[in-house]
Amino acid sequence: MQTETCDVLVVGGGGSGLAAAIEAAERGARVVLLEKNAQLGGSTAWSIGSVTATRTPHQRRKGIADDPLHHWEDMPGFAGDLDPRDNPSLRRILCDEMPETFQWLLDSGVRFMGPMPEPPHRQPRMHNVLPNSRAFIYHLSRRARRAGVDIRTQVHVQQLCREGEVVVGVQAQTPAGERVFTARGGVVLAAGDFTNSPALKARFMGPREAQVEAVNSTATGDGQHMAEALGAQILNGDLALGPELRFMAPAQENFLRRLPPWGWLAELMAWSVDHVPAFILRPFMMKFLTTALAPSLGLFEQGALLVNRRGERFGAESDSPALRLPEQPDKQAFILLDARLGQTFSSWPNFISTAPGIAYAYIDDYRRNRPDVFHEAPTLEALAAQLGMPAGALQAAVAGTRIAPAGAGPYIALGPVRAVFVHNEGGLRVDTSHRVLVGPDAKPLDGLYAAGSTGQGGLLLKGHGHHLAWAFVSGRRAGRLAAQRATGAA
Numbered sequence: 001m002q003t004e005t006c007d008v009l010v011v012g013g014g015g016s017g018l019a020a021a022i023e024a025a026e027r028g029a030r031v032v033l034l035e036k037n038a039q040l041g042g043s044t045a046w047s048i049g050s051v052t053a054t055r056t057p058h059q060r061r062k063g064i065a066d067d068p069l070h071h072w073e074d075m076p077g078f079a080g081d082l083d084p085r086d087n088p089s090l091r092r093i094l095c096d097e098m099p100e101t102f103q104w105l106l107d108s109g110v111r112f113m114g115p116m117p118e119p120p121h122r123q124p125r126m127h128n129v130l131p132n133s134r135a136f137i138y139h140l141s142r143r144a145r146r147a148g149v150d151i152r153t154q155v156h157v158q159q160l161c162r163e164g165e166v167v168v169g170v171q172a173q174t175p176a177g178e179r180v181f182t183a184r185g186g187v188v189l190a191a192g193d194f195t196n197s198p199a200l201k202a203r204f205m206g207p208r209e210a211q212v213e214a215v216n217s218t219a220t221g222d223g224q225h226m227a228e229a230l231g232a233q234i235l236n237g238d239l240a241l242g243p244e245l246r247f248m249a250p251a252q253e254n255f256l257r258r259l260p261p262w263g264w265l266a267e268l269m270a271w272s273v274d275h276v277p278a279f280i281l282r283p284f285m286m287k288f289l290t291t292a293l294a295p296s297l298g299l300f301e302q303g304a305l306l307v308n309r310r311g312e313r314f315g316a317e318s319d320s321p322a323l324r325l326p327e328q329p330d331k332q333a334f335i336l337l338d339a340r341l342g343q344t345f346s347s348w349p350n351f352i353s354t355a356p357g358i359a360y361a362y363i364d365d366y367r368r369n370r371p372d373v374f375h376e377a378p379t380l381e382a383l384a385a386q387l388g389m390p391a392g393a394l395q396a397a398v399a400g401t402r403i404a405p406a407g408a409g410p411y412i413a414l415g416p417v418r419a420v421f422v423h424n425e426g427g428l429r430v431d432t433s434h435r436v437l438v439g440p441d442a443k444p445l446d447g448l449y450a451a452g453s454t455g456q457g458g459l460l461l462k463g464h465g466h467h468l469a470w471a472f473v474s475g476r477r478a479g480r481l482a483a484q485r486a487t488g489a490a
């Protein structure tokens with residue numbers, strides 16, 4: 001089999017992989033980055049794009065005096081009862097390194113708006129990328145290429161190669177056949193999470209969770225699988241954002257997602273947020289908001305119903321419907337409202353969905369911006385006809401509920417919604433140098449680093465903006481350490 005050699009090998013071209021590759025290459029290492037998809041991006045490109053950090057220029061401009069230690073102290077407020085399962089040393093690294101890494105993102109060309117408040121953070125720390133999360137990939141891949149990183153897409157890494165107790169490379173399927181890639185400094189596993197690995201979800205969460213798909217269908221836990229084969233351990237594999245209901249993404253991308261992530265455009269958007277009246281900005285924000293977001297649980301608390309494609313309810317809306325939805329026809333459902341609920345969800349505090357720190361969307365926003373998931377009719381029968389459901393089934397569904405069976409129109413159906421995992425926390429056990437730990441005595445495996453979701457190491461990243469922050473911080477550190485090891489080996 002053909003073999004190629006470099007200093008540092010990075011597996012995965014999302015946020016953490018690009019950060020690792022840049023950092024290693026800018027330190028003079030010869031870096032090859034292998035990405036299994038045709039495009040770079042991973043979950044990083046799917047994300048909303050919130051990044052939480054202290055001591056940012058944005059905070060300073062607003063006169064906010066903040067501190068990484070305070071950030072570290074505030075994070076357990078998000079973890080709640082799970083706090084004993086956190087990794088406080090990795091949390092310290094995250095909070096201490098974010099001010100510099102945020103500046104590094106700015107230096108790479110990425111632009112943000114904010115910061116927005118998010119209690120229990122004692123200060124506003126959440127920043128949102130502009131114009132959208134593809135900007136991370138656009139700017140970081142350009143910086144990586146400038147630094148000389150050899151980026152290969154459609155290369156699916158399948159197994160780690162070990163010589164004695166040292167990881168020396170990987171075996172991968174490339175468009176030209178199987179190849180071995182070896183690296184003198186080491187391999188950085190930056191292959192994302194396992195939200196779309198039925199086997200890992202079944203093992204850590206349960207058989208019903210295993211049936212729920214992921215937003216990012218290629219997040220199959222390859223890094224976790226490959227490292228486990230060498231004796232590594234997955235921590236916090238049972239914790240995830242999901243399963244939850246999400247509106248189907250629009251068939252066509254809205255114009256804000258299609259905007260190229262040019263620096264001047266992002267600057268203009270950031271300026272507008274602070275200087276343009278909210279009523280002018282709102283339609284633009286709404287386009288951003290109504291992509292593939294979660295419907296608020298408040299809908300069901302106030303009496304909205306969830307029906308499947310046959311117009312039937314499938315259990316209590318308050319009892320984890322996302323776990324039962326994969327068993328329904330087409331794995332899809334609709335949220336049913338009458339005129340009273342339509343009125344209730346037209347203004348604060350009753351919103352349909354939110355992109356945290358950006359905006360809230362109400363009934364009218366969906367009517368205007370998402371006609372593909374907004375259905376309205378004067379009677380239940382007419383609504384059933386629109387949705388291709390038997391009218392009798394919808395009538396039976398509302399019997400005995402807070403939705404009036406007649407005369408309470410217009411009736412509204414929002415959907416389809418589907419059940420998904422957004423991200424999960426099950427990363428490999430690592431030390432504070434991002435080395436993967438193996439065996440019962442948790443010894444570092446020489447030559448193997450893990451970053452981002454693959455190298456989460458038991459760190460709890462609840463609240464918004466911490467997953468991306470970890471991807472960038474841990475990726476940069478792992479890349480730097482692997483480059484140092486390569487220099488030492490030279």
Ligand SMILES: Cc1cc2nc3c(=O)[nH]c(=O)nc-3n(C[C@H](O)[C@H](O)[C@H](O)COP(=O)(O)OP(=O)(O)OC[C@H]3O[C@@H](n4cnc5c(N)ncnc54)[C@H](O)[C@@H]3O)c2cc1C
Nearest residue numbers: 012014016036042043044048049050157192452453467468
């Ligand atoms: C809808 C959504 C919204 C989110 N919003 C936010 C947010 O606003 N803020 C926040 O902090 N977090 C958010 N997250 C979470 C965040 O996006 C992820 O935790 C983060 O991007 C993970 O980065 P990563 O580099 O570890 O993984 P990824 O970005 O997923 O990159 C991993 C890459 O590795 C590649 N890969 C995998 N296996 C192989 C293999 N065998 N060979 C070669 N390549 C491989 C993948 O194709 C992928 O490109 C969101 C996630 C989703 C899905």
